[in-house]
Amino acid sequence: MRSRYSAYVLGLGDYLVQTNTRAPRAQEAAELSSWGKAVGWSGLEVRSTERGSAADSSGVVHFVARFVEGGALVSLQERSQFTRVDGRWSYVDGEATTSRVKLGRNEPCPCGSGKKVKQCHS
Numbered sequence: 001m002r003s004r005y006s007a008y009v010l011g012l013g014d015y016l017v018q019t020n021t022r023a024p025r026a027q028e029a030a031e032l033s034s035w036g037k038a039v040g041w042s043g044l045e046v047r048s049t050e051r052g053s054a055a056d057s058s059g060v061v062h063f064v065a066r067f068v069e070g071g072a073l074v075s076l077q078e079r080s081q082f083t084r085v086d087g088r089w090s091y092v093d094g095e096a097t098t099s100r101v102k103l104g105r106n107e108p109c110p111c112g113s114g115k116k117v118k119q120c121h122s
């Protein structure tokens with residue numbers, strides 16, 4: 001699951017569709033790549049996990065991922081279901097809620113770039 005967060009940060013759309021049990025839409029890998037690179041990632045916080053050990057074939061991860069998009073800090077909170085297929089964990093589905101906090105245009109961007117919000121991700 002952490003590897004999927006890293007894949008979003010790095011814009012590795014192919015990895016994201018390969019580790020999703022659902023068949024990808026046309027252009028989905030390319031869209032995920034460009035979106036992942038466009039927003040400003042500011043962290044992954046794993047709140048809890050259930051199962052998911054080497055002895056399990058399924059697991060649940062409750063996490064919050066934060067990113068800057070459209071001048072706001074978005075917190076995506078999700079309880080994701082994972083399944084292990086051929087030794088590799090893949091995403092099944094999840095229940096997500098997002099909240100947005102508007103950022104000041106002259107604040108330092110929470111992505112850690114050192115730029116002001118208005119100069120980052122526009």
Ligand SMILES: [Zn+2]
Nearest residue numbers: 040109111120
């Ligand atoms: Zn930024």
